Amino acid sequence: MDDRYSRQTLFPHIGIEGQEKIRTKHVLMIGAGALGSGNAEILTRAGIGKLTIVDRDYVEASNLQRQQLYTEEDVEAKLPKAAAAAKRLQAINSEVQIHAVITDATPEKMEDLVEGVDVIIDATDNFETRMMINDISQKHQIPWIYGGCVGSFGMSLTVIPGKTPCLNCLLKTIPIQGMTCDTGGIIAPAVQMVISHQSAEVLKILVEDWDAVRTSFVSFDLWRNQYSSMKVSKAKDSGCLSCGENRTYPYLDSENMMKSTVLCGRDTVQIRPPHQHDIHLGDLSRQLKALGYSVKGNPYLLSIEMEEQRLVIFKDGRALIHGTKDLTQAKAIYQRLLG
Template sequence: MSRASRYDRQIRVASFGTEGQDRLLASRVAIIGVGALGSRVAEDLARSGVGYIRLVDRDFVELGNLHRQHLYDEHDAEREEPKVLAAAARLSTINSDIEIDARLADLDAAQADALLDGVDLVIDGTDNFRTRYLVNDWSVREQRPWIYGACVGTEAMAAAFLPGRACLRCMFPEPPPAESTATCETAGILPPAVALATTLQTMLAFSVLTEPGSVPTKFYACSTATGEIRSFDLPSQSAAACPACALRTFPALDVDTAGDAQVLCGRNAVQLTTQSEHSLEALAERFRDHAPELRKQMLRIDLPEGRITVFRGGRAIVQGTDDIARARALFDRYIGD
C-alpha cells in the first residue's frame, strides 16, 4: 500500500497536506500509560502515521478494562497480557510501516531518562499525579512539550505544556493529596468521557508535531453529562517561585525521595522496586511446585497469601494486599532481595 493512498484523506485537508504528513512520519512520541487514554491516543497516532511511538506501561489487561480501553480484547484479559505488549501487537497490525517500541516498565525517577529520552513529545496516559509531575519535571528540564489528559466519571480534561511557558507546577506546585482526587475506581468512568479527553489530546499532539508555533495554550475541561466544553488560558510566563521552571529543583526527579513502593489504586496490590534483579528462570525452577507462569518479561507465582509477579529489571507486584509492609514481608519471605 502506498503512503499516498494510506493517508490520502488527511493529506487532502488543506491546512495539513503532504507537509503535515511528512512531519508526522518523522515524529517520535512517547505515551506514558496505555490504559483508557493512552490506548486510544496510540491508535489515533498510529493510524495517522506518527513514525515512532514508544509505549510505557506497567500494568496488565483485565476484563474491567475492556469497556473503555481500545486495542485489547477478552483473550488479552484472560491471559492477563501486559498492556504494552498487547497494544504493540495490535498497533503493528494497524500500521506496519511505523515503529512501535513497547517498554514494560514503571516510569519512576530512576528510569525517567531511559524511558523518555529521544522523543519529540510526551503524552500523559496515566491515572496518577505522581507520574504526571515526574513527566512535567523531566519535560521542563529537557525542554520538551508534553500533553496532559485526564477523565473520570463524565468529565474530561486536556492541556499542552510547552517549553518556555508555564508548567504544571507553576499553577499547582505540589500534587494534590491522593484522598482529595476522584479516580475511576471511586467515581467510575464512561467511555464518552475517555473519547473526549483523547480527542483533545490527539488534536494537541497534531498541533505540536505539525504546527508547533500555533499550539493552543489552553486548559480544556468538558462534561459529557451537560455537553459543556470550557477552556481557560494557561499562563504564558513561568511562576517566579515554580520549583521546576524558576528554582530548577525538579522534585519528582529526586531519586532519593521517589519511593520504592506504591499501592496500586483499586487493585489490592502493591508495586515494589527491589534492590537487585532476579533471574526469572531460576525463580521459576525454585517455585516449580506452584506452577509458575514464565514469560519473556516476567514471572507470575501464585502462593497461598497471594500472587507475586516479578519483572526483569527489578520490579515486582504483590497482589492480595494493599499494605506496603505486608507486601514487602511477603516478597522478602518468598523471593528475597
C-alpha cells in the same frame, strides 16, 4: 497504499509537507490504559515514525469497557498492556515503529526513554507520575500533553517548555487531584473526549504548527453538559521549582517519590507518600463501599478487603498492602484507590 493518508493530507493544516514531518517524529506514551490505547491508535493510523509505549500493567476484564486496543483473548492470556497494544498497532500500520516497554516509569527509566522524543503524552493514572513527566519535560525541553478523566469529567493541558506554565505552576489553581476511575467510575465518552484533545495537540506539535497549539486548560463534564476553557498564561511562575529561574526538578528527586517497603517476615508492603496528608476516612469509606468493597474502619484507619489483598489505609496517607511482596503491584493498588 499510496492513498493511505490522503484524507489527512487534504486537511490544509497538515498537507503533504506536514505528513512528511509526522512520519519522522517520535512520540513517547506513558501509560497504555484508556487514554494511552486511544491516543496510540490515532497516532499509529496517522503514520507517525515511532511510538514508544511504557506501561507496567496487564490487561484485565474491567479494562475492556473503555480501553479500545484490547480483547477478551488478551485478558485470558494476561498479556502486558504494552505488548498487547504493540501487537494490535503493528497490525493496524506496519510502517510505524512500535517500541513496547513493560516497566514502571521511574525518573531513571525516563532519562533513558526521552532521547530523541518529540512529544510526551500523559496517559497515566496517578499524580506522582504526571509530576515526574512534567519535570522530565522541562529538563529536556520536550512538550507534553496532560490528560485526565474520571466519571463523566475530563481535562487536558498542553505544556510547552519555555513558553507555557508547567503543571507545577498550576497546582494552586487547577483541581487535578481527586477520585480515580476505581473510586468514581468512568464512562467511555469522557475518555474519548480527552483522547481527542490530546491527540489533536500532538498532531499540531508534530507538524510544527505552533500558533495552533492550545494555550488554555480545558475541562468538561459530558453528563452535566459543561465545558470550560481557562487561560493560564499568567499562571507561569518564575519561582517554580520545575520551570522557573532556579529550577531543581523536585519530582525527579527520589526523596519526593512515594516510598514502598516490604515488611520483614510478613507478606506485606508498606506505602508511604512523600509528604504527609490527611485523608478523610469517612468519605473514602463511603466511596469504596459504593463500589462493592468490604470496608471496616475506626477513627484511625480503614481496612479494605480485595480479591487477593487486604489494604489498610491510615489517616496520614500511609498504607499496608497485605498479601503481596511485589512493590510495583502494591504501589499500583495504592494509586488506583487513592490517586
